[in-house]
Amino acid sequence: MSFKTQALTATLAGAMCLATAAQADREDWPDNFTVGTASQGGTYFVYGSGWANLIADELGVSGGGEVTGGPNQNLALVHTGELALGLTTMGPAAEALAGESPLAPGVKMDNVCALFPMYETPFSITTLADSGIESISDIPDGASIGFGPAASTSDTYFPAILEELGVDFERRNGGWSDLGGQLQDGLIDVIAFAAGIPIPAVSQLEVQTDVNIIEFTEEEQQKVLEAFPVSPFQIPASTYQTLEEDARAVSMWNFTIAGCDLPEDFVYEITKLSMENNDRMRDIHRSAEFSVPENLKYNTVLPFHPGAVRWYEENGYDIPEDLKLD
Structure with missing residues (x-):
């Protein structure tokens, strides 16, 4: 076998391995997803629906935004797994994590993880x-x-x-x-x-x-x-x-959220897409000007999803240890 043939064979084998790995990484991805927003006529609906469409288009997973009662309901629906993703505000998030949500008093919503900052x-x-x-x-x-x-x-x-x-x-x-x-x-x-x-x-x-x-x-x-x-x-x-x-x-402050049990690779790709394409995020709603990783410091409440943590740390952003899942 010539050197060129060996090199070509190795290249093809490497490509096949990468394709197989990528396919394996996606095997546990959900077939579809829904983003909890809020009522029509508000920024959450515009931002959340546009973000859902961006994820669906770029990652090839069927998804969309859903009208909800807003941050408190989104926290509850993500916690129970009825929604994969949602939008929330830090005040309601702190109350939900402490079991003080007005929708479910006494229930500590600990299956909710932060992804990235949205805006104030x-x-x-x-x-x-x-x-x-x-x-x-x-x-x-x-x-x-x-x-x-x-x-x-x-x-x-x-x-x-x-x-x-x-x-x-x-x-x-x-x-x-x-x-x-x-x-x-x-x-x-x-x-x-x-x-x-x-x-x-x-x-x-x-x-x-x-x-x-x-x-x-x-x-x-x-x-x-x-x-x-x-x-x-x-x-x-x-x-x-x-x-x-x-x-x-x-x-x-507002943050996007996800169920903590969502696949790490899926959430990593969502975070990567959202944080590396701010121009496209601003096309959804101009408040996304503030949807940048430098503002992750404004979450001092929810743990970050492991997939989000991976992207942040790969790109030089530190996540406090108390905001990582055990």
Whole structure:
């Protein structure tokens, strides 16, 4: 056998081994997957559905996004294995891991692992311009306020935040698009959003009518920072046509999540795809500008999935030992 023939044979054998290994790696992959998002009209739905499509297209696994009640429900559905992937916020994640989820009190949701950071969720307030409400203190007693889907991050934290600030209100729930319609029709007075910006429902509202986007005063912001697991935030003026300058707010970080028992190679490929293609992630939603590995430090709650840990460590990012599965 000539040297060229030997080399060709070795190359073909190596290629066959790689193909066999790749096939073996995929044998335990799920046939399909679903990403838990939130209600239509919110950022979670746009981000999660687009991310699901990216995974399906690039990894060749059938999948898509699903409308849910948001972070709390996504945590519960991923924990039980009813959903493979989901989106959540760090406040609800901490409560779920401690067995304090409002959906399942006493159940420690320890089959939920973090994948990568998404973006910060600002807490913001929108009213119609003709309501006369230009500040939080202007909200009249008994005002009807929409807080998003029941048990969502907004519904979990925003009522308590407004109570802390002395607002008396009547609580309403619903999807963001539906609440936007109710605000425009005069059926509710205020919407208290906790969602990534720009919020599709707000962008749609300000095209159709004049709105006020209400910011926190410095004193209100400080009072909320002292009472809740949130961070200071500025909504950039460029986010909405209505804003003439940055608006003071508070925020909470969001992460993608997966069942801890999902195959390591599957999750590794999802993490690799998501972290190495930020331009494509930004095409899904511009808030993905912050979906970069440098922001993984904002998860101090959930363990990272072993597949995600492998990608991070291969690329020079350290994961604290207490955030790795035993």
